[in-house]
Amino acid sequence: MNFSEELKERTRQTEEIVCKWLPKHMGRQRTIVDAMCYSVTAGGKRLRPLLMYETFRMFGGKTDAVECFMAAIEMIHTYSLVHDDLPAMDNDEYRRGKLTTHAKYGHAMGILAGDGLLNWAFETASAAFDCEESADGLKRVAKALRILGEKAGIYGMIGGQVVDVESTGQAVDEETLLFIYELKTSALLEASMMIGAVLAGASKEETETMEQIASDVGKAFQIRDDILDVTSTLEVLGKPVNSDDRNEKTTYVTLKGLEKASEDVGMISERALARLASLPYKNEFLTELIRSLIYREK
Amino acid sequence: MNFSEELKERTRQTEEIVCKWLPKHMGRQRTIVDAMCYSVTAGGKRLRPLLMYETFRMFGGKTDAVECFMAAIEMIHTYSLVHDDLPAMDNDEYRRGKLTTHAKYGHAMGILAGDGLLNWAFETASAAFDCEESADGLKRVAKALRILGEKAGIYGMIGGQVVDVESTGQAVDEETLLFIYELKTSALLEASMMIGAVLAGASKEETETMEQIASDVGKAFQIRDDILDVTSTLEVLGKPVNSDDRNEKTTYVTLKGLEKASEDVGMISERALARLASLPYKNEFLTELIRSLIYREK
Numbered sequence: 001m002n003f004s005e006e007l008k009e010r011t012r013q014t015e016e017i018v019c020k021w022l023p024k025h026m027g028r029q030r031t032i033v034d035a036m037c038y039s040v041t042a043g044g045k046r047l048r049p050l051l052m053y054e055t056f057r058m059f060g061g062k063t064d065a066v067e068c069f070m071a072a073i074e075m076i077h078t079y080s081l082v083h084d085d086l087p088a089m090d091n092d093e094y095r096r097g098k099l100t101t102h103a104k105y106g107h108a109m110g111i112l113a114g115d116g117l118l119n120w121a122f123e124t125a126s127a128a129f130d131c132e133e134s135a136d137g138l139k140r141v142a143k144a145l146r147i148l149g150e151k152a153g154i155y156g157m158i159g160g161q162v163v164d165v166e167s168t169g170q171a172v173d174e175e176t177l178l179f180i181y182e183l184k185t186s187a188l189l190e191a192s193m194m195i196g197a198v199l200a201g202a203s204k205e206e207t208e209t210m211e212q213i214a215s216d217v218g219k220a221f222q223i224r225d226d227i228l229d230v231t232s233t234l235e236v237l238g239k240p241v242n243s244d245d246r247n248e249k250t251t252y253v254t255l256k257g258l259e260k261a262s263e264d265v266g267m268i269s270e271r272a273l274a275r276l277a278s279l280p281y282k283n284e285f286l287t288e289l290i291r292s293l294i295y296r297e298k
Numbered sequence: 299m300n301f302s303e304e305l306k307e308r309t310r311q312t313e314e315i316v317c318k319w320l321p322k323h324m325g326r327q328r329t330i331v332d333a334m335c336y337s338v339t340a341g342g343k344r345l346r347p348l349l350m351y352e353t354f355r356m357f358g359g360k361t362d363a364v365e366c367f368m369a370a371i372e373m374i375h376t377y378s379l380v381h382d383d384l385p386a387m388d389n390d391e392y393r394r395g396k397l398t399t400h401a402k403y404g405h406a407m408g409i410l411a412g413d414g415l416l417n418w419a420f421e422t423a424s425a426a427f428d429c430e431e432s433a434d435g436l437k438r439v440a441k442a443l444r445i446l447g448e449k450a451g452i453y454g455m456i457g458g459q460v461v462d463v464e465s466t467g468q469a470v471d472e473e474t475l476l477f478i479y480e481l482k483t484s485a486l487l488e489a490s491m492m493i494g495a496v497l498a499g500a501s502k503e504e505t506e507t508m509e510q511i512a513s514d515v516g517k518a519f520q521i522r523d524d525i526l527d528v529t530s531t532l533e534v535l536g537k538p539v540n541s542d543d544r545n546e547k548t549t550y551v552t553l554k555g556l557e558k559a560s561e562d563v564g565m566i567s568e569r570a571l572a573r574l575a576s577l578p579y580k581n582e583f584l585t586e587l588i589r590s591l592i593y594r595e596k
Contacts, residue, residue, distance in 0.1 A: 028477060031464060036452070083413060088385075088405035107386035108463050111409065115381060116452045116460075118413065122420045123447035129440035138436040142427035149421035153413045154334070159327040162414075165406050166329060179326060242543040 003288045010285070014046040014053065014070065020278055021071035021124050035105040035113035036120065040078050043096045048073045050289065052192040055210055058283035061200025065128035065141055069195050072125035075242060076152045079189055080161070086110055089165070122149075127181065144195040151191035160184030171207035172250040178219070181252075186218025213290075216272035220294045225266050226251035228298065237298050269294040301586045308583070310323065312320040312344040312351065318423050319369035333403040333411035334418065338376050346371045349586065350490040353508055356581035359498025363426035365437055367446065367493050370423040374450045375486055377415035380458070383406055387463070420447075429546045442493045449489035458482030470548040476517070479550075484516025507573055510590075514570035518592045521563050524549035526596065528556060535596050 001009070023033050023041060049070035056066045085092040085100040086107070093103045102110025125148055128141045160183025167176060193210040202210070228237060228243050230253055235265055244251045253261045272294075276287060299307070318555040320338060321331050332564045347368035354364045383390040384405070391401045400408025423446055426439045448454055458481025465474060491508040500508070526535060528551055529544050551559045567589075574585060 023452060025453070027453075027457075028474070031454050032452050032456065032460045037422050077403075079413075083409055086409060088409060109460070111381055111384060111386060112456060112460055112463070114413070115377075115416065116456050118416055119447060119451040119456060123444070123451055126440065126443045126447055129437070129444075133433070135431070135433040135436060138433060138440065139427070142424065142436065142439075145424045146421070146427075149424055151419060153417040153421055154321060154327050154330050155325075156322070158330065158410060158414050158417060162330045162407070162410055163326050165410070176326070 003285070003292070006285060007289065007292070010050060011046050014049045015186060017067050018049060018074045019045065021068065021075075021127075023120060032113055032116050035101055035109050038104065039082050039101045039113060039117065040075065042098050042134050044074075044078075046074060047293070048077055048188055048192040051189060051214070051286075052196040054283055054286040054289060055193045056200045057196075058263050058279075058286055059197055059200035059202045059206070059210045061196065062280070063137070063140075063199055065131040065137075065144070065194065066199050068124050068126075068128035068131075069144055069199065071228065072121040072148060073188060073192055073195070075117045075121035075124065076157075078146070079114045079121070080157060081102050082110060082114040082117065084161070087112075088261075108125045118152075140198055140201065144198045147191050147194050147198065147209045151187040151194075156183060156187035156191070160187065167250075169248075174255055177250060177255065178254065181219055181222040182215065185222045189218045189221075189224030190214040202285075206279065209279065213272045216268045216275075217290055217293060220265050220268045220272065223252045223261055223268070224294060224296065226253045227258065227261055227265065228296075229253075232298065265294065301507065301583070301590070304583060305587065305590070308348060309344050309350075309406060312347045315365050316344065316347060316369045316372045319366065319373075319425075321418060323382065324523055329403065329407060330414050333399055333407050334414050334569050336402065337380050337399045337411060337415065338373065342372075342376075344371070344372060345591070346375055346486055346490040347592055349473045349487060349512070349584075350494040352581055352584040352587060353491045353494030354498045355494075356577075356579045356584055357498035357500045357504070358579070359494065361429050361435070361438075361497055363429040363435075363442070364494065364497050366422050366424075366426035366429075367442055367497065370419040370446060371486060371490055371493070373415045373419035374446070374455075377412045377419070378455060380408060380412040380415065382459070384412075416450075419450075438496055438499065442496045445489050445492050445496065449485040449492075454481060454485035454489070460483065465548075467546075472553055475548060475550065475553060479517055479520040479581055480513065483520045484513045487516045487519075488512040507577065511570045511573050514566045514573075515588055518563050518566045518570065522592060522594065524551045525556065525559055525563065526594075527551075530596065563592065 018040065022037050026033050052070050052073060053066060081095065082101045084090050085095060086102055092100050094100060101113050105113065125145055129138060132138045132141055160180050163176065164180050164184060167180065190211045194207050195212040197207045197210045226244065229241055232241050234240055272290060273287065316338065320335050324331050349370050350371060351364060379393065380399045382388050383393060384400055390398055392398060399411050405410065421445055427436060430436045430439055458478050461474065462478045462482060489511045491512040492505050495505045495508045524542065527539055530539050532538055570588060571585065574588065
């Protein structure tokens, strides 16, 4: 199998695991269960659970607990999109060509479905304790849970969202922009790779290395996004280009110029790949996956 | 000390524990940290952590883990109020005489502060694992965490909220009304008393008994609320009376009449108190606390 076939197959398997952990019982809560499932199954690259699983596999992980966390991180990612799209936030009616959750189910249900998904994510992650019997196993799950909470919360993803909201319509300096990228984009990638490592029994140092790699991957991914918004076309990208310019948004490209931005993506990316290569474990698919994210054309 | 002095002192202690676990580090996230602390410290009876602690004490609990869960349940209760008050939900500008969170910090920050509190609640509860070393202790914390998630989520509090939102402006039958009361009001009280029991090492049967007691307490509390809305005065209640009538809201009183409602509060309350008395453990303050909630005049 070549990389793109393997990616397709592994994405399909990841999607299966995520869907397995969606709420099933309808009852009188049918509307919110519907809305939650709608938002999770509306598409997406399943990048975070995929990165988690491939890191887990690289460190030789065995426990089924990883499945709960794969589903949980995708639910957290999804809830953040549902709430981001709300009228009081980005006010988006469409995402990936489909109605956003509040556009389909109403504004109140958009708020509640997001809350429901965030809560359900922690319920799902907590189910991982059932996979362990020993104190060591239970402690690994507890450690993974704390990483999930921290990276999703106000000192992680939500914190990035807050600073982004507050910076809208204002001049943003480089330090603030990188802070937003780190928290809004990198934090959940860090959680993914760190949790994969922790559940597989990786050491503290190895887990920190994965955190650094994920931080760089997030940063490079986001800068590449800024570059593509300037250099790509509607046909290739599948969404309007030059949107940052129209929205007068500060990006890495507006701050540093196109050339320096491209140079920095290369530098940050190679640093991440070198760190990955320095580990005594190998997962070629993970290396390829990271490379494909950073050097993507769309 | 008489009961009301003791209640005051124990509420103060509970408040101290809740505040101890609020986020402290400000950084660039100052606004959301401010908004979260504002909403949690804006007042309230601290009933849920109080019920948790008194149940824990009745079963002879010792672990510090209970403090994390006391704070966590109050954060979940608070986030639910913050999101309930949003313009797309109840659209309330004031609560307990103070500006609601979104009225003070803006609509987007109201959404994010609620998300932040829900996430922080699970972060705080997860910190309880640090209090345990043995597999048994860790499993008790894991069990408490699963109860917290379930009772706060779509099959608990959020589910009640969903059905309540969908029932607004519609005729509601008794079964639906009791479903809403059970999920919106009882679920978090059940979580409180069950978690107190579990962390103290109570048996499965004892934990289920506490669940039944809390379910009845929630129901009686809510029906008493409906009664006071009809029979009390603005001066005594501290908020406008007959609000249900003005809002054309179906309540237990509109469905069953005042006399039957009072009769049922008595019946449900005595059932809860009898169950509590049937346990081989005693906590007179807890008994008094439950009695005061159910038979309150405001």
